[in-house]
Amino acid sequence: MSEINHPLRKYMRPQVKKTTFCPGCGAGIITQALLRAIDELGLAMDDFVFVSGIGCSAWIPSPLLNVDTLHTTHGRPIAFATGVKMGLPDKHVVVVSGDGDLSAIGGNHLIHAARRNIDMTVILVNNSIYGMTGGQTAPTTPYGMTTITSPYGNAEHEFDLSTLVKSAGASYVARWTTYHPRQMTKSIKKGIEKKGFAMIEAITQCPVQFGRVSKQGSAVNMLKHYKQNGIRIEKAAKMDAAELEGKIVEGEFVNVDKPELIFSIAAALKEPTGGNK
Amino acid sequence: MMGNQACAEGVIAAGCGFAAGYPITPASEVFNALAKQLPMAGGTLLQTEDEISAICAAIGASWAGLKSFTVTSGPGISLMQENIGLAVATETPLVIVDVQRLGPSTGVPAIGVAGDMVQVARGSHGDYQIIAICPESPQEMFDMTVHAFNLAEEYRVPVFVMAEGFVGHMRERVVIPDESQIKLINRKITQGGEPLTRRDFLDPDVAPMPVFGRGFKAHVTSSCHDEYGMRNLHDPDVMHRYIMMPIQKILSKRDRIVEVEADYEGARLVLISYGSVSRSSRQAAAMARAAGLKVGTLRLKTAWPFPDKEVRAAAESADSVLVLENNTGQMYPYIKAESAHACKIDFLGPQVLGQIHDPQYILAKIREIMK
Numbered sequence: 001m002s003e004i005n006h007p008l009r010k011y012m013r014p015q016v017k018k019t020t021f022c023p024g025c026g027a028g029i030i031t032q033a034l035l036r037a038i039d040e041l042g043l044a045m046d047d048f049v050f051v052s053g054i055g056c057s058a059w060i061p062s063p064l065l066n067v068d069t070l071h072t073t074h075g076r077p078i079a080f081a082t083g084v085k086m087g088l089p090d091k092h093v094v095v096v097s098g099d100g101d102l103s104a105i106g107g108n109h110l111i112h113a114a115r116r117n118i119d120m121t122v123i124l125v126n127n128s129i130y131g132m133t134g135g136q137t138a139p140t141t142p143y144g145m146t147t148i149t150s151p152y153g154n155a156e157h158e159f160d161l162s163t164l165v166k167s168a169g170a171s172y173v174a175r176w177t178t179y180h181p182r183q184m185t186k187s188i189k190k191g192i193e194k195k196g197f198a199m200i201e202a203i204t205q206c207p208v209q210f211g212r213v214s215k216q217g218s219a220v221n222m223l224k225h226y227k228q229n230g231i232r233i234e235k236a237a238k239m240d241a242a243e244l245e246g247k248i249v250e251g252e253f254v255n256v257d258k259p260e261l262i263f264s265i266a267a268a269l270k271e272p273t274g275g276n277k
Numbered sequence: 278m279m280g281n282q283a284c285a286e287g288v289i290a291a292g293c294g295f296a297a298g299y300p301i302t303p304a305s306e307v308f309n310a311l312a313k314q315l316p317m318a319g320g321t322l323l324q325t326e327d328e329i330s331a332i333c334a335a336i337g338a339s340w341a342g343l344k345s346f347t348v349t350s351g352p353g354i355s356l357m358q359e360n361i362g363l364a365v366a367t368e369t370p371l372v373i374v375d376v377q378r379l380g381p382s383t384g385v386p387a388i389g390v391a392g393d394m395v396q397v398a399r400g401s402h403g404d405y406q407i408i409a410i411c412p413e414s415p416q417e418m419f420d421m422t423v424h425a426f427n428l429a430e431e432y433r434v435p436v437f438v439m440a441e442g443f444v445g446h447m448r449e450r451v452v453i454p455d456e457s458q459i460k461l462i463n464r465k466i467t468q469g470g471e472p473l474t475r476r477d478f479l480d481p482d483v484a485p486m487p488v489f490g491r492g493f494k495a496h497v498t499s500s501c502h503d504e505y506g507m508r509n510l511h512d513p514d515v516m517h518r519y520i521m522m523p524i525q526k527i528l529s530k531r532d533r534i535v536e537v538e539a540d541y542e543g544a545r546l547v548l549i550s551y552g553s554v555s556r557s558s559r560q561a562a563a564m565a566r567a568a569g570l571k572v573g574t575l576r577l578k579t580a581w582p583f584p585d586k587e588v589r590a591a592a593e594s595a596d597s598v599l600v601l602e603n604n605t606g607q608m609y610p611y612i613k614a615e616s617a618h619a620c621k622i623d624f625l626g627p628q629v630l631g632q633i634h635d636p637q638y639i640l641a642k643i644r645e646i647m648k
Contacts, residue, residue, distance in 0.1 A: 013472075013494075013496075015473060015507075045494075046492045046494075049341075049489050049490065051337070062496065062498060062508075063496055063498075063507060063508060066494055067494055068340075068487075068489040068490065068493065068494060068495045068497075069495070069496055069497065069498075070337065070340060070489075070497045070498075071496075071497065071498035071499060071500065071508075072333065072360075072363065072499055073333075073359055073360055073363050073499055076329065076330075076333045076360065079325070079329065079330040079333030079334055079337070080333045080334065080336060080337035081337060082323065082325075082330070082333075082334045082337060083295065083297065083323075083333065083334035083335055083336060083337025083338035083339070083340075083341065083345070084337040084338065084340060084341050084489060085337075085341075086295060086321050086323060086334070086337075086338055086341070087294065087295055087321075087337070087338040087339075087340075087341020087342060087343045087489075087490075088341045088342075088489060088490040090490075091489075091490055108326050108327065108330075109326065109330055109333075112325075112326040112330070265316075265321065269316050272316075272317070273316070273317060
């Protein structure tokens with residue numbers, strides 16, 4: 001009897017039969033966007049190395065993807081990926097990890113990798129909360145929201161990560177929600193093809209933790225929220241702060257070409273080594 | 278040549294492909310020299326945003342197939358600890374030079390104190406074994422750096438070169454042998470096949486490494502994993518092997534790894550030391566012998582895995598052991614545990630912490646013990 005397989009199944013480790021994601025989690029949509037991007041670019045999995053940190057979304061590449069994967073310590077995947085890329089400059093190095101991992105404990109590596117403009121694609125899965133550890137406040141949790149570690153309301157302001165990474169010097173930054181998987185796929189393709197630091201901030205629903213504390217409830221309601229509140233960056237530019245309150249600004253934050261790190265190192269060495277490097 | 282420069286020469290002689298580091302006294306000269314020399318030797322260098330990033334990048338580059346290196350001092354080691362554990366757990370070849378300085382905290386950057394002897398072996402959480410070796414001279418900064426790369430590649434383990442500020446900043450004649458005279462070891466690499474048909478991890482005889490970029494589809498995780506590298510958080514047998522196999526990988530080969538310099542035949546008192554203190558120790562022993570006292574020396578070239586048998590043999594041959602360390606006694610409890618059953622044991626730190634042991638000062642202590 002022939003078996004019916006999902007067309008993207010070929011990119012996954014054959015022995016992996018299930019995921020660790022909760023029902024309604026957006027990680028599946030993001031995984032599909034990522035694999036569709038690779039598929040549509042006509043690239044092979046062996047053209048990639050995937051690196052992830054700690055948290056729910058770090059389990060997207062590991063153990064799911066059938067390719068070299070490095071699952072690292074909390075906050076550090078970009079630092080590891082930097083070494084991988086410098087050792088294997090011809091590979092596409094992709095980091096998939098969460099907002100807590102990449103912007104709280106690992107925030108320093110995020111901005112410095114963007115500043116260096118190392119050729120790397122970071123898929124920052126932003127669910128606005130610590131999901132795996134049980135719903136603690138993250139640097140991306142909205143101001144005033146009540147969580148398990150902010151029982152009297154979050155007194156801290158949230159990071160605008162795409163603007164942060166753009167300011168730090170990235171070549172490509174885009175933000176999309178899981179309500180926009182096609183746009184997300186397109187941006188991941190651009191990120192992979194970009195010779196430089198690229199980040200795709202994927203705003204995603206965590207119905208189990210964030211949906212509960214935000215009172216947005218189910219995954220479907222959260223996706224509806226994204227649909228109703230998503231606003232294109234071009235349109236947002238013409239709106240004032242009051243109009244943008246509670247909106248999710250989406251689209252391409254930056255898309256520029258500038259010298260990439262490994263290229264720049266090689267260029268600097270050209271003269272002293274007589275072109276032998 | 279300065280010890281730190283000799284270390285950099287060793288990094289290049291060993292065929293290092295990637296070095297990452299962050300400026301720190303008294304280790305900076307190693308990285309400064311590499312910044313100039315390593316790219317000319319075909320390697321790549323990255324000054325990172327902190328020491329955490331340095332060790333992570335070095336581990337990443339090691340998985341990319343390069344001999345990898347980082348250098349720091351005590352505060353940097355403290356920051357690296359979590360990922361030293363990752364290197365152990367993922368069996369990653371890596372050389373870390375620690376040019377130790379006076380702590381705790383910021384302490385005194387330029388003063389050499391062997392303050393990290395235990396933290397490099399026990400500072401990351403969980404149970405594990407690493408290799409640490411202790412140079413006593415600029416020449417050994419070269420020799421032991423090359424040796425550290427060989428040990429790291431052979432055993433797939435982080436290897437520490439435990440210099441301290443004195444050795445790092447000491448200037449002495451250093452002989453750098455011709456390339457053809459330097460023996461280099463390269464890691465064994467997986468031959469191929471699917472991940473579930475290979476054994477990439479947890480082999481006490483050192484599994485070939487499924488380095489990235491060659492289509493091996495390696496699964497490398499800092500989580501508890503089985504022989505195939507697949508995460509396993511439910512099987513107690515796998516958890517046991519995840520801890521024990523990397524430990525046994527080192528301990529079962531300890532006779533090949535551990536090196537000491539023993540010169541205590543017929544001695545009634547043995548001076549045990551490592552690093553720069555061994556120089557004062559030898560001088561004090563020579564002075565004692567000249568005065569008719571039966572004094573010998575045991576120098577621990579390897580600190581970890583701990584030279585338990587070698588220390589025990591020395592203790593059992595003598596009436597007393599005097600441990601000399603340039604700290605408040607970091608290795609002393611380990612030495613005492615192997616000696617106390619056999620003989621009297623004493624500890625002698627420097628006159629003032631941060632000073633080199635004066636041989637006369639050691640001799641006075643020898644006379645007091647042997648009175």
